[in-house]
Amino acid sequence: MTEDSKPPETVESYVGDxxxxxxxxxxxxxxxxxxxxxxxxxxxxxxxxENGYEVSTVNKKINSLQSADKFNH
Structure with missing residues (x-):
């Protein structure tokens, strides 16, 4: 991600997700x-x-997983 010029905050967010x-x-x-x-x-x-996360947060977390999966394939 850093090679794609993603900001450090974005990388940290993906890693956290x-x-x-x-x-x-x-x-x-x-x-x-x-x-x-x-x-x-x-x-x-x-x-x-079920744990009360907002829809936008849930979507972001799932999108992070999907992005990571695409990167691995």
């Missing part, structure tokens, strides 16, 4: 193998909504 997802997986006892499975993302999204 991905770290949050990995923490969620750890809490659920799910090992992350590097593949983002649709049902895991859906469960994570539902968890964020």
């Amino acid at each position: 991905i770290t949050g997802f990995l923490a969620y997986l750890a809490q659920t006892g799910t090992d992350f193998t590097g593949d983002l499975k649709r049902f895991r993302i859906t469960n994570y999204r539902n968890n964020l909504v």
Whole structure:
């Protein structure tokens, strides 16, 4: 991302979103193998909504995961 001239704040935001997802997986006892499975993302999204996150925040977090997944493929 830094090579694409993304501001440091944007990089930090993406890292935070991905770290949050990995923490969620750890809490659920799910090992992350590097593949983002649709049902895991859906469960994570539902968890964020249930925990009172605003729709815009939820969308941003999910978009970060999707961007990371595209980068890895």
